[in-house]
Amino acid sequence: METDWQKTDASTSDTTLDDSAPAGRPDPDPIYPVGARYGPRPVRPNRLFVSMGSVGQFRPADAPHAIRSSKPRPPVRQAPPVRTSIASGTKPRKAPVVERPALSRPVAAAPAIPVPDPVPARAMPFVDDIAPATRADPLLVLDGVTKAFGDVRAVDDVSLALHPGEKHALLGENGAGKSTLVKMIYGVLQPDTGTIRLDGRPARIADPSAARGQGIGMVFQHFSTFEALSVAENLAVVLPDRSLRDIRRDVRRIGEEYGLGIEPDRRLATLSAGERQRVEIIRCLLQNPRLLILDEPTSVLTPQEAAALFVVLDRLAAEGCAILYISHRLDDVRALCDSATVMRRGKVVATCNPREETAASLAEMMIGSTVIPPTKRAALVGGALLDVDGLTLPSDGGGVALDGITFTARKGEILGIAGVAGEGQSELFAALSGERVLRRHDAVRVDGRPVGRFGPSRRRRAGMAFAPERRVGHSAIGDMRLSENYRLTHHATGTDRKGAATVRETYDVRANGRDPFAAALSGGNLQKFVIGREIARDPVVLIVEQPTWGVDAGAGATIHDALMTLASNGAAIVVISQDLDEIFALCDRVAVLHRGTLSEPRAIGSVTAEGLGLLMGGATPHADAAVGGF
Amino acid sequence: MLERRVSPSPLLAILSPVIAVTLTILAGFALFAALGKDPVKAMEIYFLSPFADAYNRSELLVKAIPLALIGSGLAICFRAGVFNIGAPGQYTLGAIFAGGVALHAPEGAEMVWLLPLCLAAGFVGGMLWGWIPAILRIASGANIILVSLMLTYVAGLLLDWLVRGPWADPLGRGFPQTARFPEGALMPILLPGTRLHWGLVIAVVAALALAWMLYRTRRGFGIRTMGLAPKAAIFAGFSEAKTITAVMLISGGLAGLAGAVEVTSTIRQLQPEIAAGYGFAAIIVAFLGRLNPLGSLVAALALAVTYIGGENAQILLKLPKNAAFVFQGMLLFFLLACDTLIHYRIRVRRVAGGSA
Numbered sequence: 001m002e003t004d005w006q007k008t009d010a011s012t013s014d015t016t017l018d019d020s021a022p023a024g025r026p027d028p029d030p031i032y033p034v035g036a037r038y039g040p041r042p043v044r045p046n047r048l049f050v051s052m053g054s055v056g057q058f059r060p061a062d063a064p065h066a067i068r069s070s071k072p073r074p075p076v077r078q079a080p081p082v083r084t085s086i087a088s089g090t091k092p093r094k095a096p097v098v099e100r101p102a103l104s105r106p107v108a109a110a111p112a113i114p115v116p117d118p119v120p121a122r123a124m125p126f127v128d129d130i131a132p133a134t135r136a137d138p139l140l141v142l143d144g145v146t147k148a149f150g151d152v153r154a155v156d157d158v159s160l161a162l163h164p165g166e167k168h169a170l171l172g173e174n175g176a177g178k179s180t181l182v183k184m185i186y187g188v189l190q191p192d193t194g195t196i197r198l199d200g201r202p203a204r205i206a207d208p209s210a211a212r213g214q215g216i217g218m219v220f221q222h223f224s225t226f227e228a229l230s231v232a233e234n235l236a237v238v239l240p241d242r243s244l245r246d247i248r249r250d251v252r253r254i255g256e257e258y259g260l261g262i263e264p265d266r267r268l269a270t271l272s273a274g275e276r277q278r279v280e281i282i283r284c285l286l287q288n289p290r291l292l293i294l295d296e297p298t299s300v301l302t303p304q305e306a307a308a309l310f311v312v313l314d315r316l317a318a319e320g321c322a323i324l325y326i327s328h329r330l331d332d333v334r335a336l337c338d339s340a341t342v343m344r345r346g347k348v349v350a351t352c353n354p355r356e357e358t359a360a361s362l363a364e365m366m367i368g369s370t371v372i373p374p375t376k377r378a379a380l381v382g383g384a385l386l387d388v389d390g391l392t393l394p395s396d397g398g399g400v401a402l403d404g405i406t407f408t409a410r411k412g413e414i415l416g417i418a419g420v421a422g423e424g425q426s427e428l429f430a431a432l433s434g435e436r437v438l439r440r441h442d443a444v445r446v447d448g449r450p451v452g453r454f455g456p457s458r459r460r461r462a463g464m465a466f467a468p469e470r471r472v473g474h475s476a477i478g479d480m481r482l483s484e485n486y487r488l489t490h491h492a493t494g495t496d497r498k499g500a501a502t503v504r505e506t507y508d509v510r511a512n513g514r515d516p517f518a519a520a521l522s523g524g525n526l527q528k529f530v531i532g533r534e535i536a537r538d539p540v541v542l543i544v545e546q547p548t549w550g551v552d553a554g555a556g557a558t559i560h561d562a563l564m565t566l567a568s569n570g571a572a573i574v575v576i577s578q579d580l581d582e583i584f585a586l587c588d589r590v591a592v593l594h595r596g597t598l599s600e601p602r603a604i605g606s607v608t609a610e611g612l613g614l615l616m617g618g619a620t621p622h623a624d625a626a627v628g629g630f
Numbered sequence: 631m632l633e634r635r636v637s638p639s640p641l642l643a644i645l646s647p648v649i650a651v652t653l654t655i656l657a658g659f660a661l662f663a664a665l666g667k668d669p670v671k672a673m674e675i676y677f678l679s680p681f682a683d684a685y686n687r688s689e690l691l692v693k694a695i696p697l698a699l700i701g702s703g704l705a706i707c708f709r710a711g712v713f714n715i716g717a718p719g720q721y722t723l724g725a726i727f728a729g730g731v732a733l734h735a736p737e738g739a740e741m742v743w744l745l746p747l748c749l750a751a752g753f754v755g756g757m758l759w760g761w762i763p764a765i766l767r768i769a770s771g772a773n774i775i776l777v778s779l780m781l782t783y784v785a786g787l788l789l790d791w792l793v794r795g796p797w798a799d800p801l802g803r804g805f806p807q808t809a810r811f812p813e814g815a816l817m818p819i820l821l822p823g824t825r826l827h828w829g830l831v832i833a834v835v836a837a838l839a840l841a842w843m844l845y846r847t848r849r850g851f852g853i854r855t856m857g858l859a860p861k862a863a864i865f866a867g868f869s870e871a872k873t874i875t876a877v878m879l880i881s882g883g884l885a886g887l888a889g890a891v892e893v894t895s896t897i898r899q900l901q902p903e904i905a906a907g908y909g910f911a912a913i914i915v916a917f918l919g920r921l922n923p924l925g926s927l928v929a930a931l932a933l934a935v936t937y938i939g940g941e942n943a944q945i946l947l948k949l950p951k952n953a954a955f956v957f958q959g960m961l962l963f964f965l966l967a968c969d970t971l972i973h974y975r976i977r978v979r980r981v982a983g984g985s986a
Contacts, residue, residue, distance in 0.1 A: 150635075456867035457866075460867065474865055478858075480854075491848055491866065
């Protein structure tokens with residue numbers, strides 16, 4: 001059976017590549033030839049690799065060798081004209097671990113953006129016709145790893161193998177156990193049972209520094225850095241045994257080598273989120289990692305920056321570094337990774353080749369049921385309900401100053417405000433919610449009535465409702481019961497004693513007990529409660545920031561549905577989101593926030609992700625075409 | 631190792647003070663044994679002698695009155711996340727204001743209003759002293775802990791100067807004290823034959839009113855919200871400045887009232903030493919009472935036991951004075967340590983590789 005697949009592999013060699021793969025390379029791993037197994041869509045394989053109880057059974061991570069490397073980018077990347085510009089500039093070094101031919105790969109260059117439409121994978125597009133690496137021994141093997149917190153098994157009997165040069169995705173909803181799993185690999189947590197083997201030997205990774213010592217590097221979602229210090233000084237803090245001069249030199253060298261250009265003497269405070277991430281990656285590279293773990297790395301990046309990151313990761317993998325890539329962005333995973341482990345409730349539920357899957361099928365594996373994407377409603381747009389006119393707000397020390405923000409949100413409309421993290425989103429939210437009061441009263445008008453100098457309560461009385469990004473500690477209080485949390489945003493307008501219960505029922509907020517503490521709810525359930533609580537105000541204008549941030553797909557769909565229904569009922573909604581997929585799924589118009597200024601809102605049909613990405617990166621739109629038709 | 635509970639344990643919320651007291655007793659055993667005293671006898675004196683007879687029992691309540699008044703105010707304050715530790719200063723100012731009214735009342739005038747006026751003046755004095763840190767905090771971000779604490783020393787020195795200077799008793803032969811307050815400024819006795827006075831009623835009423843405010847009014851909701859999550863409180867529309875001002879005025883006012891009650895009942899004049907240390911002990915009361923004004927009533931009694939017991943032990947066992955303070959300190963320490971159990975559970979850490 002396996003050999004059959006293998007033949008299929010060989011017969012469909014991909015002619016779009018200009019690899020000069022030498023003959024006589026070892027055969028790809030026959031055990032798990034994902035690429036060839038299922039044939040064209042719509043035969044979906046998603047439940048075939050259920051229950052990866054032990055490594056021996058399926059050897060899931062062996063799979064990538066059948067499909068690894070140097071394929072053309074999947075169609076989702078939409079690699080534009082400049083296909084080889086970067087590849088030509090970077091001469092791949094000799095792979096130190098994997099014996100792999102030097103590749104001059106058509107690496108996707110910027111701007112290559114995953115677009116939200118679920119393009120079905122081409123039938124067997126990535127058949128591995130070249131060097132599926134040698135049957136190198138796995139670098140990292142997890143065998144039956146379990147970690148429990150109290151009664152909850154966050155990670156339950158997970159087995160996984162990673163080979164040098166493999167780009168492996170760890171997929172799962174929030175709370176599926178991905179982070180707990182990698183924390184054990186990185187030595188932050190210790191497994192209760194099960195073994196972690198590195199190079200075939202059982203490894204005890206006592207703490208992160210031990211992990212680094214064994215060649216495991218990790219790029220965190222949020223970087224812990226010293227704002228006032230320079231790049232080199234920040235790196236010196238974590239590399240105490242190297243001189244500042246050496247570090248400065250190495251930063252330049254790595255920067256050139258990988259296209260991670262960062263001036264080592266720049267102060268951290270002056271760097272964008274994408275640049276900070278580069279510093280993090282350089283930090284890992286300085287320690288010569290054999291395994292690089294990235295936790296949701298693209299959440300702070302523009303599509304262009306994400307594409308550039310993938311180029312770097314491709315290079316690293318080509319040099320034999322294994323990549324463990326944690327994400328919930330399915331398009332990213334499909335673009336980058338050649339194998340994926342899908343986790344649900346702490347267990348491995350499937351292993352697959354993400355490029356063989358559609359975003360929908362991956363989502364289905366992650367949540368265990370089909371997600372029906374909310375259908376786009378026909379917007380019946382009426383008059384302006386929210387007028388923001390020249391809203392200006394000074395920085396409160398460390399924050400971003402808002403400068404002349406002007407937009408309107410009309411009846412029945414969902415207006416999206418896109419932008420990468422830290423461009424003024426939370427400041428804009430605070431200015432709209434009244435948490436920060438404005439000097440000019442008519443800078444914000446609700447249905448014609450100025451509210452700029454009002455605090456949150458008076459703005460609520462004027463018909464506004466708000467849901468900030470952070471749940472615990474901002475939109476809700478963990479140590480308070482749901483009924484009290486309901487009261488938080490209803491006390492000024494008269495609270496309904498049964499309000500919390502009604503919201504729970506309407507939005508299927510699941511939790512134990514009659515009136516549980518907010519802290520006892522999962523992120524998705526709490527967010528459903530928060531959004532439901534605000535919709536229960538029956539607002540004229542609703543401002544939401546990152547409505548589905550860190551929320552499972554099921555809850556996300558419920559929330560999107562609720563927002564669309566609210567808009568259809570005649571409210572104006574402003575969605576501040578870093579998630580372009582969300583913007584495209586929800587919004588009728590979109591504007592981009594960059595360094596505290598807002599671009600002209602445009603109809604969603606007239607913009608592309610690339611165009612938005614350019615604005616998010618700070619490009620000035622010269623003409624409509626620059627944004628719309630990039 | 632400690633592991634966070636999914637939701638706080640209601641059982642341990644009640645049990646935690648009990649465990650803390652038990653541990654304090656055990657540690658007290660060790661302490662007294664180390665001091666060469668008979669621990670059983672010491673414990674008996676500490677915990678049983680205060681209840682031995684009617685006099686001791688009434689003294690217990692007399693001690694508990696100022697502690698309860700200040701403690702319930704501080705409970706509100708700490709609930710809002712505002713750490714007013716300057717209650718001794720506010721207490722002193724209350725005493726000064728009450729004393730000022732009592733000493734300067736026109737002689738022979740109608741006396742019915744004098745005591746209420748003294749108490750009201752004390753309340754205002756404490757409020758003003760508590761307002762200063764609030765204003766500085768709001769205007770310039772000054773640290774409430776530091777400012778309120780330092781104002782305590784200012785208040786103490788102010789009192790010292792007053793009783794030695796302008797307000798010194800002309801017949802006092804140079805002693806640093808004022809004249810005795812006129813009869814109309816004195817707190818009537820509640821239980822004849824004891825020193826127990828009407829302050830008890832004031833303390834109970836104040837605690838009830840505060841508890842009602844905290845749990846039944848929007849202001850109270852805002853206070854609790856501010857303490858749990860300031861950002862969420864602002865999001866909910868509660869002003870941080872208003873909340874800080876309100877709790878500082880309330881806790882300062884109650885500390886001032888306690889000072890006024892104390893000088894009009896047991897001390898009956900102003901002198902440099904007016905037991906302002908109640909203001910610090912009340913911090914223990916507030917926490918021991920779970921930052922609930924009604925809990926403060928119970929906690930004030932508990933602390934009064936250690937006061938009376940400590941005094942008795944000093945006399946009967948010749949214990950050093952500081953032993954009583956060590957004992958109080960241990961109580962607070964164990965209490966806060968046990969509070970951890972409400973939110974966390976102890977779990978013996980398994981070695982990785984064992985069975986799950």
